[in-house]
Amino acid sequence: MTAPLVPLFVKLAGRRVVVVGGGAMAAVRVRQLAEAEARVAVVAPEVRDDVAALAVEVHRRPFRDGDLDGAWFVVAAATQAVNRDVASAAEARRILVNAVDDPDSATAYTAGVVRRGDATVAISTGGRAPALAGLLREALDALLPRDVASWVDTAEAERDGWKRARVPLATRRPLLLEKLNALYARAPSPGTAGPLPPGFVSLVGAGPGDPGLLTRRAAERLAQADVVLYDALVDGDVLRLAPQAHCFHVGKRAGRPSVSQRAIERLLVGAARQGKRVVRLKCGDPFVFGRGGEEAQALAAAGVPFEVVPGVSSAISAPALAGIPVTHRGLAAGFSVIAGHDEASYGPVLDRLGAGTTLTLVVLMGVGERARIAARLLARGWDRETPAAIVLGASTPAAFAWSGTLAELRDAALPPERASLPGTLVIGAVAALQLTSRHARGRAGAPLAARTEIA
Known part of the structure; x- marks a missing residue:
């Protein structure tokens, strides 16, 4: 490790700065110095037109030690041999020198810079890894608020x-x-992502499970939250994005005791009225079989300010992660999404989907009903060889996918250890595409279980 550097922001406006070199590397420094209103003198046998245009002085010849007389700062952007001569002349005059891509000849190093008006953030690697400094600058630029x-x-x-x-x-x-x-003590305007005011509720979609598939807005809201009310299938890694929040499980699973919808709505309203920043975290998208609409109505009726942060619905993401597009030219012109946990609800919809439809049928929460769903479609004249797929735990490490035909769907054998995972059925021609080289991908590239091949 090199000796520690002292970070400084230097005022060079009106001061003479010498740049030795007239090529591409010099052009970057000359532009930076001109923006800082320095009086730039350029010395080099050949000088690019864009460099010359920004300089106050241009000397088209080799470097001489006397070129540094009266300079406050010098940039060496020439060959290593010339840079060493510049560094030697600068050392004798006690002038700091920045040597571009030549740290051995430098006594000062530029930095990756992010500016927001007069707020400036700079990152340096001491000249050892300028590309890394650039990457860190891009990361800071993405994270630092625009205001x-x-x-x-x-x-x-x-x-x-x-x-x-x-x-x-x-x-x-x-x-x-x-x-x-x-500055932010008011509800955010649509499309903004500033700090949340107290007494505000965000209805947030958690996507299919993997924290990496959250939207940036969702992650921001979790980081700001005081209270999080989350669904049963929300991944624990997602909750870690809310380090300051009290997290309460209010999820519903079929056949198990759960918090009533009315109770959840009362909790949302009550926490907001206590001045809390509340996140209602739902799997997938809040408005796709998530009862987010009911919660929005309750909040509006109570006069509680709220927003909706959409998530990636598993109706689209689960098939996609298994390599199945829900639409595909020549195979599926659209798709229909239904909830499959109650035959009284999904039955009439299936009855209206005639045999030979070009729609892809996507069924959420329907793995346990797959035999009834398949039987109902077959009874309505659907072809027994219609491709079908089941995706379990999409985007999670335990993800699994099965594929076969509609006739086989009724008796599809699934791993018992994955029986509790959330599942999605896909029925239609697209289920046969298998666009992931016979293996779909789970979180961080982990392969899904190999699927049954369709003859």
Whole structure:
């Protein structure tokens, strides 16, 4: 490890800075220096037009030691031999030198920079790994809120008052935090993802299970949450994204005791009225067989502000993760999604799907009803050889997929140890495509169990 560096932000406006080199590497530094309003002098036998256009002085010749006279800073962007000469001349004059892609000749290193107005974040690897510094800069750029510039304005305005009132430095940070939070003390506008105000509910879709398939907005809301009410099938790794929240299981599973829907709605309203930031976390999408619409109605009736954060429904994601597109040119012009846990509900829908339809039938929560569903379709004239598939635990490490025909679906043998996993049925021509080289992929690339081949 090299000696620690001292991070500095240097004011170069109006000061003479020498750049030795006139090619592509020099162009990047000259542009940065010109943006900082430095007086740039370029020295090189050959100088690109875009470099010359930004410089105050251009000397088309080899470097001389005297070129550094009167300079505050120097950039060496030439060959290593020339860079060493520049570094030697700079050392004699006690001038810091940045040598582009040549750390041995440098006494100063540039950084990956993210700017939000006057807020600047920089990352350096001491010249050892500039590509890594670039990647870290991109990561910071993605994470840093876009409105940080307004935070600087707020902090500056408060600072003057604190100085006049002689507020101790140690007590200013919590005061500033209160002021910044006040900027967001209202419900977020549609399409925004700023900090949540107190007393607000987010109806959030958790997707098919893998935390990596959450939306960015969903992850943000979990990170800000005080309370999370989550469904039975929500993955534990997803809950770890809510480190500050009290998490309560309110899920429903067939045949098991569960919290009533009305009780869940009362919990949402009650927690919000206590000033909590509440996330109602649902598998898949809140509005696809998730009763999110009922909860939205209850919140609206109680006057509680809320938002809907859509998730990736397992009606689409489960088949996709098993290599099955729900639509495909020439095979399926659309798809129909039904809940399969109650024949009184799904039966009339199946009866209207005539034999020979070009729709893909996707059945959620219907694995236990697969024999009745298959029998009903066959009784309505569906071809016994219609391709069919079952996907269990899509996107989880225990994911499993079976494929066969509609006639075989009734007696499809599934691993007993996976019987409790959430399942999706896919019936239609697309179920035979198997677009994942005979193996679908689970979380982090783990293969699903090999599926039965269709003759």
